[in-house]
Amino acid sequence: MILPDFVSDYQRLFDAIRKVVPPSMKIFLVGGAVRDILLGRKIRDFDLSTEGLVRPIGKHIANELGGAYYVLDDEREMVRVIIDDEHMGQFDIDIAQFSGDGIEDDLRARDFTMNAMAIEISDRPKFVDPLHGYEDLQQKHLRMCSSDSLVNDPMRALRAIRMSLEFDLTMDDELLSAMRDVPSRLSDSSMERYRDEMFKIIRLYQNGKAFRLYEEFNFINHLFPGWKTSDETVDSGWIENTDRFALLLTVKKEPAGPLDDFAAYAVSRLGNYRETLRAFFEKTLALYHNRRMLTAFASIVRTLTADKNIAEKWCSRLAFSSSEMNFVSSAVAAFHHLCTDIEISSYNDVDIYRYFRQYREGGVAGLILYLACEYVKQNVPHAYKDWCEKVVMVQDFVSAYFTRYIEVIDPKPLMSGHDIQEILNVPAGPMIGFVKNALIEAQIRSSVRTIEEAESFVKQYAKYSV
Numbered sequence: 001m002i003l004p005d006f007v008s009d010y011q012r013l014f015d016a017i018r019k020v021v022p023p024s025m026k027i028f029l030v031g032g033a034v035r036d037i038l039l040g041r042k043i044r045d046f047d048l049s050t051e052g053l054v055r056p057i058g059k060h061i062a063n064e065l066g067g068a069y070y071v072l073d074d075e076r077e078m079v080r081v082i083i084d085d086e087h088m089g090q091f092d093i094d095i096a097q098f099s100g101d102g103i104e105d106d107l108r109a110r111d112f113t114m115n116a117m118a119i120e121i122s123d124r125p126k127f128v129d130p131l132h133g134y135e136d137l138q139q140k141h142l143r144m145c146s147s148d149s150l151v152n153d154p155m156r157a158l159r160a161i162r163m164s165l166e167f168d169l170t171m172d173d174e175l176l177s178a179m180r181d182v183p184s185r186l187s188d189s190s191m192e193r194y195r196d197e198m199f200k201i202i203r204l205y206q207n208g209k210a211f212r213l214y215e216e217f218n219f220i221n222h223l224f225p226g227w228k229t230s231d232e233t234v235d236s237g238w239i240e241n242t243d244r245f246a247l248l249l250t251v252k253k254e255p256a257g258p259l260d261d262f263a264a265y266a267v268s269r270l271g272n273y274r275e276t277l278r279a280f281f282e283k284t285l286a287l288y289h290n291r292r293m294l295t296a297f298a299s300i301v302r303t304l305t306a307d308k309n310i311a312e313k314w315c316s317r318l319a320f321s322s323s324e325m326n327f328v329s330s331a332v333a334a335f336h337h338l339c340t341d342i343e344i345s346s347y348n349d350v351d352i353y354r355y356f357r358q359y360r361e362g363g364v365a366g367l368i369l370y371l372a373c374e375y376v377k378q379n380v381p382h383a384y385k386d387w388c389e390k391v392v393m394v395q396d397f398v399s400a401y402f403t404r405y406i407e408v409i410d411p412k413p414l415m416s417g418h419d420i421q422e423i424l425n426v427p428a429g430p431m432i433g434f435v436k437n438a439l440i441e442a443q444i445r446s447s448v449r450t451i452e453e454a455e456s457f458v459k460q461y462a463k464y465s466v
Contacts, residue, residue, distance in 0.1 A: 010043070013065070013088070017048070017121050020060035025052040028103050028118040028128065035114050038134060039167075046093045049106050049118070054079050054095045061093060104130045111156045112163060113143045142169040150178045155189040157182040158197040161213045165206045179217045186222040194223060195318040199289055202296045205247060208240030211300060220304075224314050227304035241372035242299035246292055249368070250277040262375060262387050269395045276402050280364060286321030294324055295365040298331040302369060308333045330362025335369040344389050349408050349444050352400045356409050357437075364401060367394050413440050414454035423455055424462050435461055 014029075021027050027050040033043050050057060055071070058079035062069035067083035072094060081093040098106045107116040113133035120126040136143050142164050150156050157179050164171055171179070186194075201210045214220050215236075220227060248263060249270050259267060270277075281292035289297075301311045311332045315325035334355070342351060356363045374390050377383055400408040415423075417432045420439075426432070438461050442448040448457050 010037075010088075013046070014121050014125075016064045017061060018123070020064050021050070021052070021057060021121075025050065026103070026120065026122075027052070027057070028120050030103075030106065030118045031110065031115050034117040034119055035133070035137065037119070038117070038137065044089075044091045046091065048093060048095045048121075049098055049103060050095065051098055051102070053077075054097055058093075058095050061095075067093075103128055107131065108145055110145050111149055111153070111159060113145055114163070114167070114169075116145050137167075140167070140169050142167075142171045142175060144175050144178065147174065147178070150182055151185070153189065154182050154185040155193045155197060157186075157217065157219070158194060158201070161210055161217075162197065162201045162204070164213075165201065165204050165209060183218045183222060186219065191317055192319045195320070198223070198297070198318075199293055202293050205243045205296075207243055207296050207300065208236040211236045211239050211303075223318075224301070224304050225317075226310065236303070237376055238303050238373055239296075239299045241375045242296060242369060245368055245371050245375070246281070246295060249274055250281045250292060261384060262378060265388055266371060266391050269391050270398060273395075273398050273402060277364075277398070280361075280402075285323045285327060289324055291327065291361070291365065294327050295331060295368055298328045298335075298365055299369055299372060301328060302332040302335050305332075306336055326360075327362050327365065330359045331365035331369060334359035334363045334366025335373070338366060338370040339373070342393070344393055347393065347396075349400065350441050352397055353408055353411075353441065353444055355397065356401060364398070367397055370394065408444060411440055411443055414443060414448065414451055415439060415458065420458055423458055431462075 017027065027048055029037075029046060030049045031047045033046050036043050048057075054077050058069050058081050061067070062081045062083075065081070065083050065085065067081045069079065069081050072078040072080040073096075076096065078094060078096045081095070082090070083093065084090045099109045100106055103118055103120075107118060107128065107130055110116040113131040113136045115133070116129075116131045117133045118128040120128065131143075131145055142160060144150070150160075160171060160175060160179060163169060201207070204210075214223065244263070245266065248259075248267055253274070281295065282290050284290045285294065298311075301314060305311060308329045311329045312325055315328050320328070337355065337359070342355070359366060371391070371394060374387060377386070406412070413436055415436070417428065417436055420432050420435050421428060424432075424435070435458055439448065439454055439457060442457055443454075448454050
């Protein structure tokens, strides 16, 4: 077949590879990069398969392109080259030896036919497609390379879900049957691999559909053991709404297409904070997950449990960092706090202070989860009026966090703990913390404005709280 003109965008890279690889040695671009070239998509990760020794090839490519080189998998002879190019930006090149006796054996050992295509990097590039992956790609079919594809690697089942959503593909009958047989073998793969694949799915903003597929193929019990909801049912619509409001309020500059009255009111109230929220949610915590991705994950977790401890156990099981675990569990707990402990008609700055003091950054994510939950309540009496009141409340919390942080969220107390100890003539202890926090709340209420008023407040508070 004739390769698309899009290949020319990578001509400099291919020329550099041909320059350092001996003409007698066959080397191929394989897998997802070939698929994406055929779809006209931008590529950031290149996989190469070769019959030669990968380490010298990797070193030569790194030297030629001014990149960094390291061994990715010593046992399987895989290396990675990281390039930061002024034209192409940053991208990775992974190089491995053929799996089998040649390129066709290598491709047949892969997961799905759409990922089992190759382009020989030579003076005359040759397209290799032994399993008719290009035809499947055109017809939007997701098909396994072999009947034991998922047996060999059960984690590919989650990849099948991602591929079907990302490329709008239909799984064939053989794959559907294999997917239903996978749950008994899910423990064969590490939880870190499932975590990484789940977060690739999360990036697609189709988490409601993904969750329904997790349920359909009975993956939930492995990913989230011991899950339960109050009514023993799962509403994936909540998860879809989290995606919806994350996109509306933290990503898109302007909503695409008309909005219903409920969403439009939220955008009218919170749209001015979009860039601020975008910057907040794009911040990456440990590993490579940003707050937006973790909020989407939290929407799945809070759909399955209201217990913060269970949420933390699931995060630990999936090998989250401590900062990621705290963010997710705090977001889930903050959501439930908003649903049960905040009076819409009577909250004040002290309530906002207490909320963020308890949940910190997770409290911002909790607000998105709260909107997503409340959005479904559109067909009940006074729904729009109630919605507007709740959106205004969310706006007040967001505004306090991002525009009045020093005044409401983290005000500087007029007295330090040491000052309070001296005034009360007591040693350090929990009481000092209680008094100091009460003083901060009094400052937020504006009932204490000066050092003198603070000293009087501390004495009176200690007197009546003992």
